[in-house]
Amino acid sequence: MSINQEIENTHLTKRVALIIYLKSVSDQYKLRHYGDIVYFSKKMKYCILYVNRKEAKDVKNQIGQLDFVNYVEISPEEKVNLDSQHIEGQLVKMAKEAEKKLQLEQEKNEDQMQ
Template identity: 80%
Template sequence: MSINKEIESTHLVKRVALIIYLKSVSDQFKLRRFGDIVYFSKNMKYCVLYVNRKDAREVKEEIYHLDFVTYVEISAEEEVNLDSQHIEGQLTEMAKEAEKKLQLEQEKNEDQMQ
């Protein structure tokens, strides 16, 4: 069972992250009235703001129209599959690819030595 399905069975307020790209580093403080800032990057000039999921679309539109904002997007965390079987399958696939690469490198090295 995924984390999101477990949270749905509780009475917690569901939240979602908005990634907001800014024109100036100092403008992040103006966003506090919309939600909780959980991360800010000075170099990349963006911040991650958590808002209630049911209000996310309206808040996104409101923030997008602010003069100091260049772009706003809603996090794709819902699309991430955190199911253990899916993750194990990905790890197995990656291990097979790594083995193939190692075998190719070993064959190359053997050819070069001969």
């Protein structure tokens, strides 16, 4: 069972992240009215705002109409598979790929030495 499925069965308020791209970095404080700002990047001019999942589409539309906002998107985190077997499989696959690369590099170095 994935973490998302486990959370669905609890009494916790379901939340989702909105990624908001801004025209001006000084206006990010105005977004506090809509939810909880959890991250802000001055350099990239965006922030991440958590809102209740049930209200996410309405809040997205409201924020999108603000004059200091370029673009708003709902985080695709729901599509991320956090099942332990899936993650374990990915780690094993990455380890095998890393081993192959190391072997190729070692063979290349041995060939150059000769």
